[in-house]
Amino acid sequence: MxxxxxxxxxxxxxxxxxxxxxxxxxxxxxxxxxxxxxxxxxxxxxLGGLDQFTGYVVRRAQVWIFQDFKRALKDLDVTPAQFSVLKIIAANPGIAQARVAEALSIERARLVQMLDRLEAPGLISRIRSAIDRRSHALHLTGEGARMLERLEERIEEHERNVVERLGAKGKSELLRLLGPFLL
Amino acid sequence: MxxxxxxxxxxxxxxxxxxxxxxxxxxxxxxxxxxxxxxxxxxxxxLGGLDQFTGYVVRRAQVWIFQDFKRALKDLDVTPAQFSVLKIIAANPGIAQARVAEALSIERARLVQMLDRLEAPGLISRIRSAIDRRSHALHLTGEGARMLERLEERIEEHERNVVERLGAKGKSELLRLLGPFLL
DNA sequence: TATTGTTATACTCTATAACTATA
DNA sequence: TATAGTTATAGAGTATAACAATA
Structure with a gap:
């Protein structure tokens, strides 16, 4: 008791x-x-030992990191999820929506709206494939590429905040430890 | 390019x-x-280097861990957030809602509904405080305490899954590394 | 038959604002 | 004035199901 x-x-x-x-x-x-x-x-x-549960600690860290991300990029108005989509498209020009969804574990139904919001300001383009007319080939526009560069600068600043708490060695340790969770 | x-x-x-x-x-x-x-x-x-960003890796790990949590507890139908609330109440009998919300960084408006769903099946009790009649004193009921025990058993199993990927030493390293993010 | 993009629905979560009753 | 609990609302995110076009 x-x-x-x-x-x-x-x-x-x-x-x-x-x-x-x-x-x-x-x-x-x-x-x-x-x-x-x-x-x-x-x-x-x-906290009653809550801080000994991996899930609790990882969740709190994730929330902290996303908040700092949001703060560092607030004037550019891009979420971590949107950034990850831009990165995938940049690294895989011509990729189909279903592949992006798969790679990031986003429901493809959800990705539709996310891409709408990247396409509207002209950051990406959706072009019906000539090869497989069911699918769309995704590309970064010039504007999208410039935006991505700007984002990466800001994210460097954000990562420095994270490393401040983690230590330089801590970050690589962390990435190594969590590697097995990247499906 | x-x-x-x-x-x-x-x-x-x-x-x-x-x-x-x-x-x-x-x-x-x-x-x-x-x-x-x-x-x-x-x-x-x-992935275009996405897996070198702390936020991406921590997020993916968190999603993996929560999914495993959910799977391990699916028949008991309790979310990680609900579990954390039960733990806080168990460790702080008589705590007020606002303190719980504060401790877990849940909006107190949101906590209202969460508590409704714990109170309905009789896991917790809300009693108007005699001291400060604005607030509610939260307690685990007997049923709530039993439920918490059952949860902890299942969560042990879940934590073993996590440690399987982290290594026993890995878990303590991880908790140490992420400690600075627990506000 | 299966896959791609899409729409639609329901539920959860986050973020606010406002209201009441108390302090 | 400020705080505790509550209600309401809007925006995101998650999870499904279904549909048309296409393979």
Whole structure:
């Protein structure tokens, strides 16, 4: 059984046994906290070992990194997902939508809208294939290529923020550790 | 300038210069790929260095881990986020909603619905605080505590899957590396 | 029959704003 | 004035299903 937060807070070495429902000589506020109808006050929240679960830690790191990405690129208005699509198209000129979706594990139905938003400002082009008329060949436009360059500059700055927390050696260690998760 | 995928594919050492728009003596299919209106065929997609960006790698790892979590707990129907809420409440009996939201970086407006879904099946209780009548004291019910135990068993299995890819030493390294991102 | 791009639907999540009741 | 819980809304993301054109 876990002692209530107020008890732990008031406790320290002085506390030898955990209070049940019976009152102690603590101030009413502290005595009540943890009992039904009382709320925890100011003290820091106990994560309860959550930070020992890989999923929790990786998720928090991912959120931090994406927020910093967003902040570093806010005036260019490009999301991490959009950036990854641009990179794939740049590296594979003429690639079909289904291949991009596959490579990034984006639903191809979802990719349609993503490409709409890259095509509208003229960053990419969709051209019906002459070979397989079901599919579209994707290419970066000149504007798209210039945009990608601008993005990469900003992302360098962002990566420096990440490496600041990771250490230069830390980044390569991290990439090595997480390699097996890239399906 | 990046050569088109078909060219790279057909290339190898034999290729010394990249084709412009002019035709070469390749089969029409390969020659066309990468030009406007042609699509890339079967060869593996080039990630174009995406796997050197921390954000990409961490994101892919996070998705993998959450999918495995979901798979391992599918019959219990609990998401990673719900699990984290249960853990926080278990570790901080009587905690107020706003503190939980803060600790997990969930919008408190969003937490309302999450708690609704934990309260409905009787896993947690919300009790209006006698001390500060604006807030609710959150507690795990008996059923909630039992559920949490069952969850932890399943999550052990899930964590083993993760460690299988990370290595036992890898997990502790990972937690150490990502520690600085836990705000 | 299978695949490609597309539309549509439902559910989840994020981000805000605003309201109420309390402090 | 500020905070806690709540409701509402809009935008993204995820997950499916279905359809027309094409292979």
């Amino acid at each position: 876990k002692p209530d937060i107020a008890q732990r807070r008031a406790g320290g070495k002085r506390r030898t046994r955990v209070a049940g429902l019976g009152a102690r000589r603590k101030p009413a506020r502290l005595r009540a906290a943890g009992e039904a109808g009382a709320v925890m006050r100011a003290p820091k929240v106990d | 990046k050569p088109d995928i078909a060219q790279r594919r057909a290339g190898g050492k034999r290729r010394t210069r990249v084709a412009g728009l002019g035709a070469r003596r390749k089969p029409a299919r390969l020659r066309a790929a990468g030009e406007a209106g042609a699509v890339m065929r079967a060869p593996k997609v080039d």
